[in-house]
Every structure is written in structure tokens, then in C-alpha cells.
Amino acid sequence: MNIAKKVVLLGHFGVGKTSLVRRFVDMAFSEEYLVTMGVHIKKKTITINGEDISLIIWDIEGKNNIEEARKSYLLGSHAFVYVFDVSRPETYENIESEIDYIKEHFNSIPYCIVGNKADLFTKDFSESFFDKEVFKNSYFTSAKTGDNVETMFAEIAQKTLS
Amino acid sequence: MAYGNLKKQLFESRVQEIEISQKGEVIFSDNAIFNIPETSNISNFHLFFELFPEILTSINENIQFPCINIEIDGVKKIIDVEVIKKDKRYFLFFFDLTEHYENSQPIVQEKNEASIAKNKLDFEKKLLEAKEEFKNTFLANLNHEIRNPLNNLLGFLETLSASSLSYEQMELLKVAQKTGLQLKVLMEDLLDISKIEDGVLELKHVNFNLSTFMAAIYKHFQHKYSSDINFTVETDSKVHTALIGDPNRLHQILFNLIENAFQNTYRGSVSLLVVPSPNNPRTKSSNETVIRFIIKDTGKGIAQEKISKVFDNYLQLEKEKLKPLGDGLGLKIVKNLVQLMNGTVAVESKIDVGTEFILDIPFTTRIPKKKAYKTKKIPGIYINKNILVIEDIKDNQMLFFKHFLNNDEAYVMHLATDGAMAFSLLEKKRIDVIIAKTTIPDMDIFSFIDKVKEHPEDSINKTPIIVASGNSLLEFQNTLEEKEISNYLMKPFTKKELFKAIKESLNQ
Numbered sequence A: 001m002n003i004a005k006k007v008v009l010l011g012h013f014g015v016g017k018t019s020l021v022r023r024f025v026d027m028a029f030s031e032e033y034l035v036t037m038g039v040h041i042k043k044k045t046i047t048i049n050g051e052d053i054s055l056i057i058w059d060i061e062g063k064n065n066i067e068e069a070r071k072s073y074l075l076g077s078h079a080f081v082y083v084f085d086v087s088r089p090e091t092y093e094n095i096e097s098e099i100d101y102i103k104e105h106f107n108s109i110p111y112c113i114v115g116n117k118a119d120l121f122t123k124d125f126s127e128s129f130f131d132k133e134v135f136k137n138s139y140f141t142s143a144k145t146g147d148n149v150e151t152m153f154a155e156i157a158q159k160t161l162s
Numbered sequence B: 001m002a003y004g005n006l007k008k009q010l011f012e013s014r015v016q017e018i019e020i021s022q023k024g025e026v027i028f029s030d031n032a033i034f035n036i037p038e039t040s041n042i043s044n045f046h047l048f049f050e051l052f053p054e055i056l057t058s059i060n061e062n063i064q065f066p067c068i069n070i071e072i073d074g075v076k077k078i079i080d081v082e083v084i085k086k087d088k089r090y091f092l093f094f095f096d097l098t099e100h101y102e103n104s105q106p107i108v109q110e111k112n113e114a115s116i117a118k119n120k121l122d123f124e125k126k127l128l129e130a131k132e133e134f135k136n137t138f139l140a141n142l143n144h145e146i147r148n149p150l151n152n153l154l155g156f157l158e159t160l161s162a163s164s165l166s167y168e169q170m171e172l173l174k175v176a177q178k179t180g181l182q183l184k185v186l187m188e189d190l191l192d193i194s195k196i197e198d199g200v201l202e203l204k205h206v207n208f209n210l211s212t213f214m215a216a217i218y219k220h221f222q223h224k225y226s227s228d229i230n231f232t233v234e235t236d237s238k239v240h241t242a243l244i245g246d247p248n249r250l251h252q253i254l255f256n257l258i259e260n261a262f263q264n265t266y267r268g269s270v271s272l273l274v275v276p277s278p279n280n281p282r283t284k285s286s287n288e289t290v291i292r293f294i295i296k297d298t299g300k301g302i303a304q305e306k307i308s309k310v311f312d313n314y315l316q317l318e319k320e321k322l323k324p325l326g327d328g329l330g331l332k333i334v335k336n337l338v339q340l341m342n343g344t345v346a347v348e349s350k351i352d353v354g355t356e357f358i359l360d361i362p363f364t365t366r367i368p369k370k371k372a373y374k375t376k377k378i379p380g381i382y383i384n385k386n387i388l389v390i391e392d393i394k395d396n397q398m399l400f401f402k403h404f405l406n407n408d409e410a411y412v413m414h415l416a417t418d419g420a421m422a423f424s425l426l427e428k429k430r431i432d433v434i435i436a437k438t439t440i441p442d443m444d445i446f447s448f449i450d451k452v453k454e455h456p457e458d459s460i461n462k463t464p465i466i467v468a469s470g471n472s473l474l475e476f477q478n479t480l481e482e483k484e485i486s487n488y489l490m491k492p493f494t495k496k497e498l499f500k501a502i503k504e505s506l507n508q
Helices: A017-026 A095-105 A149-161 B003-014 B052-056 B098-161 B167-198 B210-224 B247-263 B330-340 B394-404 B419-428 B445-453 B474-482 B495-507
Strands: A003-010 A039-048 A051-060 A079-085 A111-116 B015-020 B026-029 B063-072 B075-086 B089-096 B206-209 B230-235 B242-245 B269-276 B288-297 B344-350 B354-365 B385-390 B411-416 B433-437 B465-469 B487-490
Touching (some): A079 A149, A111 A149, B003 B015, B075 B098, B167 B247, B206 B210, B210 B230, B210 B247, B210 B269, B242 B247, B247 B330, B330 B344, B394 B411, B411 B419, B419 B445, B445 B465, B465 B495, B487 B495
Parallel strands (some): A003 A051, B385 B433, B433 B465, B465 B487
Antiparallel strands (some): A039 A051, B015 B026, B063 B075, B075 B089, B206 B242, B269 B288, B288 B354
């Protein structure tokens, strides 16, 4: 039986939400930044524990905070992926309040935090920089190299089943 | 055609009405934008509607989904979707706003890119400020740590110079003293780097004699590099030598450049030539003079393509082969100081031939003072002045004792090892000046000053306080100033500076 789950990508503009979806669904990547207007929806079916799950991925336009996101886009969501850009502090400096908003308004919906553009990590700037409690269990992905992208989507899909 | 009909046609071609059941079955569609067959299910039309029946149950009133990107059979549309629930019936309205959204795209793109770029700049600025602050604090702390032992070193050397020494011992001692003083100046230079970069370094305007100055430079480097390298200093007779300017900064500049020349020269010569600059003011009445300093070496030279980078911060052209330039301060400080003095610096170099730095620096000329004849001191009556020194470290205590031993000013030193002992002495004796360190064992310096100032007895609360410290942080010094201390004595200090501070405090 094929189960469909709506996954909404949230986060600031330019953090790489569209690139993550393109990497995951189309296995493609482009360095060019093209702003997302409204919402683009893509689908990919993966198998979790022998079960096919169709992820209906809503790639919505980036906003400085969740409250600015169009509420109707979030209706019927089964999971949220909050994406930030590891190289731009303004995309994660208010992450605690963003996550609090998700917890408060979508209490039963699983979510995960994703630090994208991990390919920009260096010897002196790595995952260990994100040592605050809120980043615990975060995923660090690179849409450019594909690192951790499949794992992140598979794990969020898994969470929608439990 | 009537105008009303045209409007209706235009509107109808851009708006589609669909009625669906709660399960998503299409009951009616006018197919104005997309062809959606009746009896099909809306969830099969596009991914946007795939889970639509699930959300229909939660809709109690109208709801809008703006800016939905839909691509059907290669045709891309951007539509707003409005869902209207009426009498348990669900109506969908599609509004084709493709043109509107596509026209907005470049504006949003530009706005987002500008915002990202601005935030990036802000972040880089903050990062630079944080680095700058860290550097300044680090330099200040390093200064503080070095100044304390340096103070003892210079102090004891000064005391030693007052003892009976042979000619040879005295000469060696002078070199040691000079080196110590050089270290002191370099400590100040370190702080100056950040001051210059912040634009807060102030130049002094004091009288000095260029001939004496050059002789000292020559003596220093002649002593330091008594090797195969021939070192010469030559001053043209037409150069004004009675000057007003900042000899410390001039010393800092020349010291760095000559040191740099020696570091890059393995054989041959290093020379300093001082001549009137061709850029001198033409009016004879002017008391301004521009002096040209040429520092020339027969060293390995600098490649042409690297010359423009020679004044970069801490640049060492061939790190693996060269020792740090100057005393680690680099040529950047030289360039900044010369510019601060309204001068210019240029460099010419050829590989394996040598390098020449040409400086043009303006000074004010003055009429040299005639030597005053010293008159013999006539013994007078001195009234003892009681100086209370608060110091807990033995070496430092000893240095103070040595300074005050047999002094001509009739200063009598009293020692307290902590704040409590200091107050006990203050209450027993008439103390004329207090000299306190910043780290008193039983209280911090600010509390100590407050306690003195708030003491009920006038003889105590009006006692001048000198704070002796190696702390060069401006913020710290400003706080002390606000507490109205009488003097701040920066370590390392000489006996002369110590007594001058006491004298000034007594006269206040």
C-alpha cells in the first residue's frame, strides 16, 4: 500500500530548500539562486521498512520567520523540515523561537532541523560550532554534494509513520 | 462588442470554477484554464491536490492558496486557488496570475539577493569587530603581563647604575638598559598598531635634536650587528637638526626599517642617509622642513611584483627564509606612522642588488636652546613627606625601597602589603601620597579608592592616590580617572618618573 505524506520545507530565503528538493527528487544541483515564488510541489516515493511512502514535498517561499509563512500552505502537513544555511547566521539566530512556534501550533507534527550548505564547513568551522541544545539531532546536509540529503528525508519520512 | 462583454470575456478566460465533492470527485468544471474532466478526482489533477480531500474536512469557511506553481503537459501556470464551502458543497476557483507573479519575480529576486549580501556584509563587519576587540584585549593583557617584570628589570638596572661599577661594567649595563627600554617602547608599539588602525593615535610635538637622535640609532645598531655588514649613518649638513616633532615615532619608523634591512642582508652594507627633501616648502620664512631618510641595504631585494604588497600587515615575503620583519611589527606600522606624520614612504628594490626605502617626513624647526649653566644646589630645609606604598610582591617592594633609599626629596617610604594594613597606617600616620597597585590582595583598586575617598577624616580622604599599573586598557584608565586619582603611573617606570608623579601629586 502506498502512503502519501505532505512534508513542508520551512526557513529563510536562500538557504537551499529548493536545492535540497532538487537533489532529493531529481538528483540535480545548480549553483544559481532562483527565488521561489509561492510554492512548488514535488513527489518522491521511498521505501521505509518495506513500505512505500510518497513524500509530497512542499517547497515554499522563504520567509524571515514562520509566522510570515502563508498559513494555508501548512494545512494538512505530516512533517516539517526547518532548513537554515550554516554560513548565514541570520538564518539560524532565531531558530529557538521558530521551533517553539512549530511546537506550539503543530504540536503532534514531527519536524527536523537541517543545516544546509555543509560543504562550506572548514577545519575551523564545523558542525561543532552548532553546539546549542536546539541543534541537537540536527542534520547537516549539502544539496551541492548530496551529503546527508537522502538520510534526512528518509528519517523524516520514518517519523511520519510513528 | 459591448465593453461589458469584453471585460466578462477577459475575466472568464482567467478564472476557472470547479465543484468537487468532499472526496475530491469533480462534479463540474468550466475548464477556462485547465481541462479537468468531470467524474475525475481532483487529487489526480496535480500534486497540489493530492492530499486535498484530507484538508477539505477541516475547512469551515473560505480559504485561499496563493501562488501555486502548476505545470500540466509542459504548460506552466501560477495560480491562486480559493476554496469556498457553501451548503456542504465545495467550490474551487483558480485565478490565473502567471503574468503578475512572473513580473514580480525579478523584484523579489533582487530584494532577496540584496538582503543576503547586506547580511553577509554585516556579519563580516561583526566578525572583524570581534577579532579587533579580541586582538586589542589580548595585546593589552600581554602588555600588562610583560610590563610588571619589565618594571623590575629596568628598576633594578637603574639602581645598579647608581652603584660603583667599573667602566666596562657600566658600558654593559648601559646596553642592558637600552635593550630594556627598547622592549618598553616595543610594548607600546604593539598597542599602537590597534590605535593607528582605529585612528586614535596622537602624535607628540616635543623638542628634539636630530644629531643626538641619529647618534643613538647608530650606536644601537653598531652594537647589535657588529658583523660583516657595514653600517653607516650620515646626516647632510644642510639638514635642520633642532626640531619639533615626535622622536618616539620617528625612532619606531627608522628602527623597523633598519632592523628589516639587517634581517634581509647577509653581506655588504646597511646605510641611513639623512638629507633635506626636494619636497621642502619653498618659502624661506616657513618653519616647516621636510627631511628625507634613505635606508639602503645590499640585501637580497624584493621581487617587483611583491613590492606593492610590502606594506601589507605583517607580510613576510619569504616566511621560511626570513625572520620576522623588524621586531615583528612589520612594515605596515611604518607606513601608517609615516602617513600619520603627513609624510610619504616609497620603496625601490632589485633582486640580489638591494632595497631602498625613501621617507619624506615633515617637521617643525626651532631655534636651538643655549646650554644653561648649571648652578650648584644650595642645601635647604626639607620636610619629610610620607609615601605609603601598597605592594605585596617582594621583588616589587625591594625595588620601591631601592628607589626611595637616600633620595634627595626627603620622601619616606612606608609599606603596606594589603588594603587593611594600608588603612591601619593611614589612621596612625600622616601620609602625603599613596601609591597603590591595581591588584591589592584583599580588595580591588576601585573599592580601595572609594574607601579612601569616603573616609570620614579629611587627612585621609584628601590624600592623593597614584595608581601604578601595567594595565594599558583605556577603559580601565578612564574608570580610574573618574575616581579622581591624582596620577596614573604606567609600568615600567623609572625612578625619575616615579618621583615626578609624586611631586605632581603633592602639588595638586
